[in-house]
Amino acid sequence: MERETIIEVKDIVKSYKKRKSKEIVHAVKGVSFNVYKGEILGLLGPNGAGKTTTIKTICGLLKQNEGSVYINGQNVQDNRLKALRHISAVLEGNRNLYWRHTVQENMEYFAGNRGRGRKDAQEDIGKLLTQFRLLDKKNELVSSLSRGMQQKLAIAVAMLADSEVILLDEPTLGLDVETGYEVRELLKDIVRDQEKTIIISTHDMPVVQDLCERTVIINEGKVIADEKVSRLIDLFETRAYSIKLGEPLSELQQQAVKHTFPIYQIHDDQLDVTLEQEDDIYELMDILKKEKTRIEKIDRTTVDFEQVFMELVREEEPRHAASTSN
Numbered sequence: 001m002e003r004e005t006i007i008e009v010k011d012i013v014k015s016y017k018k019r020k021s022k023e024i025v026h027a028v029k030g031v032s033f034n035v036y037k038g039e040i041l042g043l044l045g046p047n048g049a050g051k052t053t054t055i056k057t058i059c060g061l062l063k064q065n066e067g068s069v070y071i072n073g074q075n076v077q078d079n080r081l082k083a084l085r086h087i088s089a090v091l092e093g094n095r096n097l098y099w100r101h102t103v104q105e106n107m108e109y110f111a112g113n114r115g116r117g118r119k120d121a122q123e124d125i126g127k128l129l130t131q132f133r134l135l136d137k138k139n140e141l142v143s144s145l146s147r148g149m150q151q152k153l154a155i156a157v158a159m160l161a162d163s164e165v166i167l168l169d170e171p172t173l174g175l176d177v178e179t180g181y182e183v184r185e186l187l188k189d190i191v192r193d194q195e196k197t198i199i200i201s202t203h204d205m206p207v208v209q210d211l212c213e214r215t216v217i218i219n220e221g222k223v224i225a226d227e228k229v230s231r232l233i234d235l236f237e238t239r240a241y242s243i244k245l246g247e248p249l250s251e252l253q254q255q256a257v258k259h260t261f262p263i264y265q266i267h268d269d270q271l272d273v274t275l276e277q278e279d280d281i282y283e284l285m286d287i288l289k290k291e292k293t294r295i296e297k298i299d300r301t302t303v304d305f306e307q308v309f310m311e312l313v314r315e316e317e318p319r320h321a322a323s324t325s326n
């Protein structure tokens, strides 16, 4: 079934001029992708890849040099109000909030900001504060909350607007493991219970693996992958091998492995390697055959999304120039 597109990012280019040196930074170099109604999309990339620039362009906070963004068919630059009324964004989490006001006051203020009457919003505020486990904090100042609670409040505020699309920039950044988990579970509930479209930019791989159906990976201002998360994991699983050898590899063989495969680990007679292409298995066999190394067992290794991500980014670097691990 053809899925309905809600956001269309088309060939966006954005450059900055550095204030002091006047040097031009090409932050986004022609990024295109679609977001479908009701999906949760992970926007990933290493530091400085262009994720925040892309998100800020989508929600109209930045004006791109080239290209267009459409939300429900409305061009964000030409039809700003119409396009942006479908969107809520949580950028830099807790900075969106009023720190000298209480939790409840923040909720009421933002409800009012979205044109909701105080009375009308009360029920939703109560529900959201309960869901986000913030009800007992409702009369506390935002400045006195922990970073995790502030982050949860920022997301609750975005939920209050009841927009079709929610953009979350690094929702679990800087949170401890427990609060990170809690935020992840909350987001899961939101996705399960409501027909929201969510874009999450993150470095948190469990967030992607747990929550996102699809991921768009950006590296150096360009999209390097746009694929279902499950498919990417399958794809890499077929290329990751764990090999038990009859004897440890010689120094020469270790050098050859290091030279040929960007991701490998050698421990005594155990070799774990991820091939760049399935055919590379023949190259590996040649290295082993040259010194008549026996293979006792070959298994496919299970991969997690973190490995997939690292490998995709590494593949973009010139072959064999990537750093290796052993």
Ligand SMILES: Nc1ncnc2c1ncn2[C@@H]1O[C@H](COP(=O)(O)OP(=O)(O)OP(=O)(O)O)[C@@H](O)[C@H]1O
Pocket: 016, 017, 018, 019, 025, 026, 027, 028, 045, 046, 047, 048, 049, 050, 051, 052, 053, 054
């Ligand atoms: N206002 C600005 N002035 C100059 N350069 C900028 C500005 N904002 C971003 N950049 C540069 O543009 C590039 C992309 O930045 P961006 O913040 O979009 O990356 P990111 O993928 O969100 O990174 P991170 O994960 O570190 O937040 C970086 O090289 C960054 O230094």
